[in-house]
Structures are given as C-alpha cells and as structure tokens.
Amino acid sequence: MTKQEYTLTIYTENKVGIIGRIVILFSRKKINIESISGSPSEVAGIFRFTILINESEEVVRKVCRQLEKQVDILKAYFNTNSEIVWQEQALFKVATEKVTEGADVERLARIYGARAVVIRNDYTVFETSGHTEDIDKLTEALANFGLIEFVRSGRIAIIKNSEGFHKKLKEFEREEPAPEVKENEFLDKQDKVFTM
Amino acid sequence: MNTVETKNEDSKTATETVAKTQISGSQAVLEALLAEGIETVFGYPGGAIMPIYDALYDYNDKLKHILVRHEQGGIHAAQGFARTSGKVGVVFATSGPGATNLITGLADAMIDSNPIVCITGQVFAHLLGTDAFQETDVINITTPVTKWNYQVTEASEIPEALAKAFYIARSGRPGPVLIDITKNAQVQLFDYLGYKPCSHIRSYRPKPIVRNKHIQEAADLINQAKKPLVLFGQGVILGKAEKEFKEFIEKSGIPAAWTVMGLSALETDHPQNVGMLGMHGNYAPNVLTNECDVLIAIGMRFDDRVTGRLDKYAKQAKIIHLDIDPAEIDKNVKTTVAVWGDCKETLPILTKLVDKKSHTDWLAHFRELEKEEVKEVIQEELNPSSDIMTMGEVVKVLNELTGGDAVIVTDVGQHQMVACRYAKFNQSKSNVTSGGLGTMGFGLPAAIGAWYGAPERPIVAIIGDGGFQMTLQELGTIMQFGAKVKILILNNEFLGMVRQWQQLFNDKRYSFVDITSPDFVTVAKGYHIDGQRISEREQLKDALKTMLDHPDSYLLEVMVGKENNVFPMVAQGSSVAEIRLK
Numbered sequence: 044m045t046k047q048e049y050t051l052t053i054y055t056e057n058k059v060g061i062i063g064r065i066v067i068l069f070s071r072k073k074i075n076i077e078s079i080s081g082s083p084s085e086v087a088g089i090f091r092f093t094i095l096i097n098e099s100e101e102v103v104r105k106v107c108r109q110l111e112k113q114v115d116i117l118k119a120y121f122n123t124n125s126e127i128v129w130q131e132q133a134l135f136k137v138a139t140e141k142v143t144e145g146a147d148v149e150r151l152a153r154i155y156g157a158r159a160v161v162i163r164n165d166y167t168v169f170e171t172s173g174h175t176e177d178i179d180k181l182t183e184a185l186a187n188f189g190l191i192e193f194v195r196s197g198r199i200a201i202i203k204n205s206e207g208f209h210k211k212l213k214e215f216e217r218e219e220p221a222p223e224v225k226e227n228e229f230l231d232k233q234d235k236v237f238t239m
Numbered sequence: 240m241n242t243v244e245t246k247n248e249d250s251k252t253a254t255e256t257v258a259k260t261q262i263s264g265s266q267a268v269l270e271a272l273l274a275e276g277i278e279t280v281f282g283y284p285g286g287a288i289m290p291i292y293d294a295l296y297d298y299n300d301k302l303k304h305i306l307v308r309h310e311q312g313g314i315h316a317a318q319g320f321a322r323t324s325g326k327v328g329v330v331f332a333t334s335g336p337g338a339t340n341l342i343t344g345l346a347d348a349m350i351d352s353n354p355i356v357c358i359t360g361q362v363f364a365h366l367l368g369t370d371a372f373q374e375t376d377v378i379n380i381t382t383p384v385t386k387w388n389y390q391v392t393e394a395s396e397i398p399e400a401l402a403k404a405f406y407i408a409r410s411g412r413p414g415p416v417l418i419d420i421t422k423n424a425q426v427q428l429f430d431y432l433g434y435k436p437c438s439h440i441r442s443y444r445p446k447p448i449v450r451n452k453h454i455q456e457a458a459d460l461i462n463q464a465k466k467p468l469v470l471f472g473q474g475v476i477l478g479k480a481e482k483e484f485k486e487f488i489e490k491s492g493i494p495a496a497w498t499v500m501g502l503s504a505l506e507t508d509h510p511q512n513v514g515m516l517g518m519h520g521n522y523a524p525n526v527l528t529n530e531c532d533v534l535i536a537i538g539m540r541f542d543d544r545v546t547g548r549l550d551k552y553a554k555q556a557k558i559i560h561l562d563i564d565p566a567e568i569d570k571n572v573k574t575t576v577a578v579w580g581d582c583k584e585t586l587p588i589l590t591k592l593v594d595k596k597s598h599t600d601w602l603a604h605f606r607e608l609e610k611e612e613v614k615e616v617i618q619e620e621l622n623p624s625s626d627i628m629t630m631g632e633v634v635k636v637l638n639e640l641t642g643g644d645a646v647i648v649t650d651v652g653q654h655q656m657v658a659c660r661y662a663k664f665n666q667s668k669s670n671v672t673s674g675g676l677g678t679m680g681f682g683l684p685a686a687i688g689a690w691y692g693a694p695e696r697p698i699v700a701i702i703g704d705g706g707f708q709m710t711l712q713e714l715g716t717i718m719q720f721g722a723k724v725k726i727l728i729l730n731n732e733f734l735g736m737v738r739q740w741q742q743l744f745n746d747k748r749y750s751f752v753d754i755t756s757p758d759f760v761t762v763a764k765g766y767h768i769d770g771q772r773i774s775e776r777e778q779l780k781d782a783l784k785t786m787l788d789h790p791d792s793y794l795l796e797v798m799v800g801k802e803n804n805v806f807p808m809v810a811q812g813s814s815v816a817e818i819r820l821k
Contacts, residue, residue: 055442056442060378060379060382060390063382064382067382067383071383104569105566105569108565108568108570109566111566112564112565112566114386114440114443115387115442115443117441117442215441219441225392225393225396227364227367227392228392228393229363229365229421229423230365230367231365233365
C-alpha cells in the first residue's frame with residue numbers, strides 16, 4: 044500500500060505523561076513522527092495533539108485504534124491533506140544590517156507574507172506561517188542573507204468536517220468536567236521534607 | 240499538612256470528626272484492597288514500600304500476604320490467581336529493582352489480558368529524577384506493558400487512584416495496571432472520606448456498543464454456511480460466557496476449535512470440540528480452517544502462532560470476528576462482519592438469530608482427519624512402542640487419575656504444547672499457561688497463585704527441566720506458606736522446543752540446548768517438599784497417584800525421551816493447511 048501524509052488529531056485528558064503513552068505506539072512500530080504539537084483544545088479541559096506521519100492507510104487506521112484504546116485518550120482521527128486545513132509557523136532571525144542593506148529581504152517578506160515581530164539594532168525576527176513548502180522556500184531564500192536562527196512549529200490542522208464532533212465534545216465536557224491535573228508539588232521542597 | 244486538629248474538650252465540634260478520620264496513605268491502600276474484596280496479596284518488601292508493609296502489620300488478620308522469593312514470582316503468582324479465580328491479582332513491590340523485576344510479568348499479563356494491580360513503592364516525591372537510591376522511572380518503563388499506570392505523590396490521591404486501577408484492570412479487555420506511590424504519600428496523613436469504587440471514567444469505554452445490525456449480518460452468514468467453523472479464545476473465559484458460548488455452538492451445530500488461551504472454556508469431551516488450533520494444534524482444525532466457508536472467531540486475536548502464514552490463512556472463508564477490543568478487529572485477519580462487544584452480551588443475541596442445525600457431515604470430516612492424526616502421531620505419543628516414556632503418556636495417565644478435574648498449570652516449551660494437546664478438562668478456568676509471551680519460568684509461581692485462586696482444586700504444575708530452573712526459588716514460598724502445588728517435571732535433559740527447531744530447521748546443530756539439571760528431588764527436599772524421580776513406565780501410575788494423594792505439595796520428576804518432538808507442527812512461514820504430521 045502506498046504511503047502518504049496523514050495528520051492525526053488526538054483528543055486526550057490533560058494528564059502528566061500522556062504524550063509518552065502516545066509516542067510509544069508509534070516508536071513500537073518504528074514509525075517516524077514527522078511533527079507533533081499539543082495544546083488545550085477548543086474545549087477547556089480537553090487536550091489536543093496533532094501528529095504528522097507518512098504511512099499507509101492500513102497502518103494509520105491500526106495506530107488510531109491502538110490510540111483510542113488507551114484509557115486517557117478520548118478520540119483519534121486520521122485525515123489526508125485534502126480533508127484538513129493546515130499550517131505551520133516559523134520564526135527567522137536575520138541580522139538587521141542585511142535587512143536594511145537592500146530591498147531583497149523586504150521583498151521576500153512581502154512575497155511570503157512574513158512580518159517583522161522584533162526589530163533591534165543587531166537583529167530582526169520575522170514570522171510567517173504556511174505549508175511546509177512555503178516555509179522551506181523562504182528559509183532557502185533567507186539563507187542567502189545570513190539567516191542566524193530558524194525555528195518551525197509542528198503542523199497544526201483543522202479538520203474540515205468536524206462540527207459534529209465539536210458539539211459532542213462540548214457536551215461531554217459540560218456533563219462531566221475534566222478531572223484536576225495532579226503534578227508533583229514536592230520537587231523544590233527538599234529542605235522541608237524528612238527523608239530516609 | 241500533617242497536623243491533627245487539637246481536641247477542644249469544651250465544644251465537641253466537627254473538627255474532631257475530621258481529625259478522627261485522618262489515616263495514612265498506606266492505610267488507605269489497604270482499605271482500598273479490603274473494599275475491593277481482596278484477601279490475598281503477593282509481594283516482597285523493600286525500602287520504598289516499607290510504610291505500606293508497616294501498615295500491613297495491623298491488617299494481618301484481614302489480608303493474607305504471601306512473601307514470594309522474587310518479584311517476578313509475585314506477579315506470575317498473581318496471574319495464576321487471576322486465571323483460576325477470575326478476580327484481580329494484587330502485587331506489592333518496592334521501587335527500583337523491585338519494580339523492574341515485575342516487567343516480565345506485566346508484559347505477560349498484558350498480552351494474555353490478566354487483571355492485575357501492581358502497587359510499587361517509589362522514592363520521596365521531592366527526590367524523583369535525582370537518581371536517588373533504588374529510584375527508577377517505573378511509570379515510563381511500564382507504560383508499554385500496562386493497560387494503565389499512575390504515579391501517586393500525595394496521600395489524598397490514593398483512594399481514587401486505586402479505585403480506578405481496579406476498575407480498569409478488570410473491566411473491558413482486562414489487563415495489568417500499576418500504581419507507583421512515593422514514600423511521602425504512604426506516610427502522609429490525610430482526611431479520609433471513605434472508599435468509593437470506580438464504575439466510570441469519562442475517556443474510557445471498556446465495552447463497545449453492541450450493534451444488532453452486525454449481529455444480524457453475522458447470523459445471516461452463519462445460516463447460509465455449509466461448513467462453518469468456530470474458533471474460540473480466552474475472551475469466552477474472561478467474559479464469563481462459557482454457558483452462552485455452549486448454547487451458541489449447540490444450537491448452531493458448528494464444530495469449535497480452541498486457542499491455547501481458550502482451552503478449558505469448553506469441556507474436552509464435548510462432541511463439537513474439535514481440538515486445538517495453531518502451530519502444535521490438532522490436524523483437523525488446522526487443515527479445515529482453509530476449507531471452511533464461514534469462520535467465526537470468538538474472543539481470540541489471530542495470533543501468528545494460530546494463523547501461520549497470513550496470506551494463506553482462510554482466504555476462502557467469510558470471517559466473523561466477535562471481540563470486546565476494537566483494536567483487534569482487522570489487526571491480523573480482515574473480517575467480513577465485525578461484532579464488537581462483550582461476548583456475554585453478543586452471543587445470546589446471535590444464538591437467538593441462528594437456525595438450529597447439526598452439521599453432521601462437516602463434523603464427520605473433522606473426525607476423519609482426527610483418525611489420521613491418531614494414527615500418525617497420537618497413538619505413538621500416548622502408547623509408545625519404545626521403553627522410553629513420552630510426555631504425552633504422562634499426561635494421559637494424569638488424565639486417568641484426575642478425571643479432568645485438575646487445574647493444569649504449565650511452563651513454556653514442548654511440555655506446554657503436549658499438556659495443552661492432551662490434558663483433559665471438565666470445567667473452565669482450568670488451564671493456566673503463558674500463551675502470548677511464552678515466558679519460561681511462569682509455571683511454578685503461577686501454580687502457587689493458581690492454588691490461592693482455587694485452593695479446593697488439585698493444582699498440577701507441568702514444567703520442563705529448563706523452565707523450572709528459571710524460578711525454582713519459589714519452592715521457598717511453597718515451603719513457608721503451604722500452597723499445595725503438585726510439581727510434575729518432565730525432564731528431557733534438553734531445552735526441548737529449541738532443540739526440536741534446531742533438529743528440523745538447523746540441521747541438528749544443537750547450539751546450547753543441552754542443559755544440565757540439579758537433582759530436583761534433593762532441591763525440593765531442601766525446601767522440605769517430598770518428591771521422587773522416576774524413569775520407568777511401570778512406576779508412572781503409582782508415582783502420579785502418590786503425587787496427587789500427597790496431602791501437601793509434591794515434586795515428581797519424570798525422565799522422558801530426550802529427542803522426542805511435538806507433532807503435528809505448522810512450520811514457521813507455512814500455511815495452517817500445510818501442517819506436518821511428522
């Protein structure tokens with residue numbers, strides 16, 4: 044079966060260590076995760092991970108079933124690129140003298156819709172978002188102007204056809220609010236704790 | 240945080256009641272176990288779990304603690320307990336090496352779906368991640384081999400964490416759960432509000448919703464089938480659906496074959512029981528898997544040891560798969576109709592919809608092939624023409640003496656396959672074996688646990704000379720706590736299964752399979768366990784009888800043929816239909 048890009052959207056409880064339970068299901072099958080990003084979802088109390096992998100549909104389907112089987116995972120979706128709207132964000136740091144030298148950097152920024160978020164005497168930071176290829180192109184172009192630092196986020200994606208699930212999710216959280224996240228409160232308290 | 244409100248003699252207010260209900264995290268652990276109906280715990284103490292053991296001192300009359308000799312023994316015992324009792328097995332271990340010694344058992348329990356709750360001690364919460372003494376990252380190490388795990392760093396979390404642990408371990412497709420409790424949480428006092436069992440977790444759906452439409456589709460396929468075949472696994476036992484299963488096959492008249500894990504769910508003598516599937520299974524069900532027109536898999540997961548080569552597995556058949564775990568559907572074998580759900584619920588609906596039939600000719604076909612297997616394999620195995628004893632004849636004589644009422648626990652290897660093939664069972668939950676993981680060393684500790692799970696039944700642990708040496712320290716547990724386990728060592732002076740493969744596939748290059756053994760009877764004697772060793776056929780029946788009649792545990796070592804092989808066999812990379820008889 045042919046491999047292609049699949050974007051997985053995973054709704055989980057917000058719990059210490061949940062990301063570990065997710066990633067081992069990929070590494071166990073020796074699947075490389077191209078990118079991963081996690082944050083709270085549109086419904087407070089429910090976390091959302093977006094994972095990009097290159098695999099056949101059959102493998103992705105099985106991984107999703109294994110994901111959903113985990114106690115703290117609510118739902119796992121997998122979508123091809125045509126079923127989602129997706130973006131990546133990137134930050135570029137360029138020496139300010141290169142930016143002011145000519146019109147080239149400014150022109151590039153206009154073409155790629157990048158905007159300056161910080162301008163200092165010594166450096167300028169641009170920000171842009173788009174598909175992987177767009178960011179690749181801008182990175183390549185800026186390399187000619189002494190790109191000092193570059194960082195890109197993992198893919199984030201909106202599922203085109205997600206209204207139904209969104210409604211269910213909101214109801215789900217309303218009926219049974221998320222349990223409180225318990226963290227280790229004692230890490231910086233060694234002086235005050237008796238040990239043996 | 241640990242302050243207890245000072246009593247005010249003048250005004251007896253609510254603060255006093257609160258003060259009175261303060262208990263330690265350790266007490267909360269034990270209260271949780273009692274509330275869950277746990278009477279027996281297998282464990283081994285150590286630094287990080289000492290507060291729980293200290294609390295246990297006061298619970299001695301309510302909770303029986305079996306001190307094993309190694310944590311692996313503890314978890315295998317809990318597995319054996321779970322298998323014969325159908326209840327959750329509980330294990331205590333300390334941090335670091337105590338916890339890492341549980342890993343093999345967790346992996347075994349995970350793949351064989353055993354409900355287990357492990358409670359491990361952990362270093363103080365503020366020391367986590369500092370490489371403290373006996374600190375190991377237990378949560379991350381155990382994540383792939385637990386159904387769920389959780390680290391408790393505060394005493395107040397304990398009742399809820401344990402309630403979830405028991406609920407998750409036993410519900411849906413059961414599995415092992417580990418709760419790691421830091422030492423501060425064990426000693427800390429907190430306001431105890433009682434134990435509330437868990438019956439729901441919002442992100443966890445133990446049972447998929449039963450869809451009648453799919454059951455109807457399955458029934459339609461079954462009703463049209465000319466040569467249907469049922470394959471059943473441990474799901475029938477875990478779902479406590481033996482009765483529902485039997486009603487289904489008896490009404491539909493379909494022959495039923497079992498996986499190693501499904502063994503004993505249907506009595507051996509049932510006229511529709513056509514034997515064991517897979518690599519060393521029976522001839523007829525393997526060959527006819529590739530001849531049936533509808534294959535009905537119930538609570539089994541199409542393990543590669545069952546299916547052989549997948550691209551040549553039952554390609555002609557429509558596949559119906561009943562399973563509680565949606566991740567099992569289409570995992571290995573593509574289904575035509577998937578019936579998600581607990582088979583205790585789905586089977587009765589299916590039974591109602593299927594026509595009453597008796598597939599007499601089709602069933603006769605199995606019996607025909609069985610005759611061939613008897614002629615080529617079984618006859619010689621059970622009634623050998625040579626003077627040297629076979630494993631099969633030992634099991635045969637054992638059957639005659641127990642009548643099929645014993646619990647048979649096995650280790651892993653040739654003796655395991657022989658025991659599964661030939662042991663006779665009258666009732667469910669009678670076969671305890673390491674099916675999925677194939678853990679050598681499982682047998683002896685599992686048998687100890689099996690006895691605590693069903694102390695009224697005879698427990699016979701059939702173990703090879705290799706596997707016995709992996710966990711024989713548990714003889715100490717038997718000596719100290721008196722589990723009445725009958726240990727039957729089938730000694731072929733080889734690591735027999737590997738040797739068999741080396742003979743058949745590696746030109747008899749016997750690479751490190753020639754294992755020497757101590758005098759097992761003397762070893763047992765050192766633990767005050769009676770026993771004897773026999774090598775002559777005429778001694779066999781009496782020796783087995785002595786073993787079974789002995790009031791305590793007993794070790795019988797039987798010397799069997801060194802280079803006997805287990806047949807039939809589906810060689811790796813072969814189709815089940817290519818099963819060889821020699």
